[in-house]
Amino acid sequence: MPKSLSLLAQCDLANRSGTGCAWCGDELPKRRRTWCSDRCATAFWTNHWxxxxxxxxxxxxxxxxxxxxxxxxxxxxxxxxxxxxxxxxxxxxxxxxxxxxxxxxxxxxxxxxxxxxxxxxxxxxxxxx
Ligand SMILES: [Zn+2]
Ligand SMILES: [Zn+2]
Ligand SMILES: [Zn+2]
Structure with a gap:
């Protein structure tokens, strides 16, 4: 598991339901595995890096x-x-x-x-x- 994902498991801001976008929980578009959009990826990095x-x-x-x-x-x-x-x-x-x-x-x-x-x-x- 990449580091960012193990962090997400304990993150209060993330969607921890295990399905959908790891940030907002929306359904993942095809070919996306963690974030539904670049926006959510950016939101994650902005709050953790x-x-x-x-x-x-x-x-x-x-x-x-x-x-x-x-x-x-x-x-x-x-x-x-x-x-x-x-x-x-x-x-x-x-x-x-x-x-x-x-x-x-x-x-x-x-x-x-x-x-x-x-x-x-x-x-x-x-x-x-
Ligand atoms: Zn966090
Ligand atoms: Zn999202
Ligand atoms: Zn001051």
Whole structure:
């Protein structure tokens, strides 16, 4: 069984009935084995693969810090290059991911992610310890 499928067996977001699309449960078109459509495949990856999940979380949070509402300066800003080291957004796992960043994991579900500015991320990480 491919790794993604063993993960699906425990995933709260997936269709675990054993029939139909492994994401939405719709009937599978001919020649499709796991997902009914590319959309469902993408939804799966977006919620389980860190690089994609992180990007999706930022987009969902409208590129603002979820706690304080801070929005870093954009590329067009004259001091962007100087500021981006300290003035940027990071994505935090509400339930900590620990070593799972490089793995497919249900910890990367979008509902477990929040976009934070550096300051908020620091204070959240401190309180998570
Ligand atoms: Zn589907
Ligand atoms: Zn903040
Ligand atoms: Zn999952």
């Amino acid at each position: 860190w690089t994609l999940a992180r990007r999706a979380a930022r987009r969902r949070d409208k590129y603002r810090c979820k706690r304080c509402g801070h929005k870093p300066v954009g590329r067009a800003h004259p001091s962007y290059r100087k500021l981006r080291k300290t003035d940027r957004l990071e994505v935090n796992h509400v339930q900590q991911a620990l070593g799972d960043h490089r793995r497919l994991s249900c910890k990367h579900h979008l509902q477990n992610l929040e976009t934070l500015c550096l300051d908020c991320h620091k204070s959240v990480t401190r309180s998570q310890r």
